[in-house]
Amino acid sequence: MKKYFLPAAKTALVLVYLVILAGALVRMTGSGMGCPDWPKCFGYYIPPTEQKGLEFTANKTYDKGQVIIKDETLLVAKEDFVATSTFSQNNWEPYTKHDYAIFNPMHTWVEYINRLCGALAGIACFVTFIFAFGYWKENKKIVLYSFLVCVLMGFQAWLGKTVVDSVLNPVKITTHMLAAFLIVALQLYVIYIVSAKNIVRKFDKKFNITLIVVLLFTIVQVILGTYVREFVDTIEKTGAPKEFWLLKPELSFYFHRSFSIVVFLANLYLLLRNKNLQLGFEKVNWIVRILLFEILTGVVMSYMNFPFGSQTLHLVLATFLFSVQFYLLLESRNSKTY
Ligand code: HEM
Incomplete structure (x- = not known):
């Protein structure tokens, strides 16, 4: 095992x-x-690929919970049944959890x-x-x-x-x-x-404490990021084109943008301390590389109108940044004092 x-x-x-x-x-x-419902998708284990699959179909066998879209509302099959040639409201009940009915x-x-x-x-x-x-x-x-x-x-x-x-x-x-x-x-x-392998690394108290602070900074930055994202979401929902998403940003954006300077400097300090004292923590180089790339994707999103893939990359890089920092903290805690 x-x-x-x-x-x-x-x-x-x-x-x-x-x-x-x-x-x-x-x-x-x-x-x-x-998928308007959960865990199934429109009441199916494998959802339809075209609108037709969600329209009422005469003589079709419907299972309980399967969904159709009728007059821009979602209707759910009350029981398993075989549809007759005409639509009968009796077999269906409205989907009540929300009224979002777009396929x-x-x-x-x-x-x-x-x-x-x-x-x-x-x-x-x-x-x-x-x-x-x-x-x-x-x-x-x-x-x-x-x-x-x-x-x-x-x-x-x-x-x-x-x-x-x-x-x-x-x-x-x-x-x-x-x-x-x-x-x-x-x-x-x-x-x-x-x-955990027996690679010998030097324990340095300052490095370790800074690493904890840096990890907390990343978490704060991620939370700030989600606020920015929520703001962007509200603008996006109005149907505004991408160039308007950050035209008048909330304070959270300025905090998020400026705080990345603090995050960067703290990580840079770790890099230099590791190098000068030859502590042996190679992952710190990766952290700074990921961070630079993260900041770059942030700048690209903000000033080049969210090009395709930039939002996804920004989030995925934030996850990698956190992961490597956390792993480094584990390594640092387990290193030896000389
Ligand atoms: C330490 C560096 C950074 C980290 C760890 C970070 C992390 C994050 C995270 C986790 C989100 C939420 C993403 C989501 O929920 O989908 C976010 C959103 C965002 N960040 Fe950053 N960020 C950093 C730096 C920056 C910088 C320097 C800028 C701009 C100059 C920036 C601009 C944005 C914008 C515009 C959003 C909203 C994205 C969206 O709506 O999808 N970020 N950030």
Whole structure:
């Protein structure tokens, strides 16, 4: 069992990153409401690819819960039934959770693939948890944290559903994202415990404390970022073209933009301290590279009208930044004092 744990945990982590990427694509393409219901999509395990599939069809067998769009409203089949040649209201009830009834095949399929990735990641986390029992006698923490990851994945699935029901409530979207970061951190932690190699690095108190501060800075910056994103969302919803999204930004944007200077300087300090004292933490170089790229995508979004892919990249890079910083903190805590 033990030998399967690490490959399973790494696979689960990659799948969690994929879910984050897919979620960012959902957002970029505005596909969040591509499936109005949850966990099925328009009441189907595999959603239709064209509008016709959601129109009332005479003589078709409908299963309970399947959805049609009629007169711009969603109707749900009350029971399993075979439709007659004419539409009968008696077989249908209105979908009450929200009144969003648009079918866009691209949105539906992007959202559906996002959900598939989520399901795959959930299964991978559960399999990792089972294999974690191989470490039960040695280190119960591994089992406990793997279990916690499963619980959080369940929480995310539930939150995903409430996000849809609330027609993309901003606070819920932000919580969804922070919970994703927590999952990544826990998964990295169990991977680290199991795979920690005996590479000797020097422990430096100042480096370690700065690293904790830097990690907190990243979390603050991410929360600020989600505020900017929520603001952008409200402008986008008015139908304004991209050049207007940040024409009159809220204060959160200026905080977010300026705080990245503080974040950058703090990370630069880590880089220089590591170099000057030859502490041996190579990942700090990666952190600064990712950070530069992150700031660049932020600038590109803000001053070049959100080109295709920039929003997704900005979010994915933020996740990598957090991941590498967190892993570095684990390495730093475990290094030796001379
Ligand atoms: C330390 C560097 C940075 C980090 C970690 C960071 C992180 C984030 C995160 C996590 C989001 C939320 C994305 C989402 O919810 O989809 C965001 C949004 C945003 N950030 Fe940053 N950011 C950084 C620097 C910058 C800079 C320097 C700028 C601009 C000059 C910027 C501009 C924006 C904009 C415009 C959004 C809204 C994006 C959207 O609506 O999709 N960011 N940021």
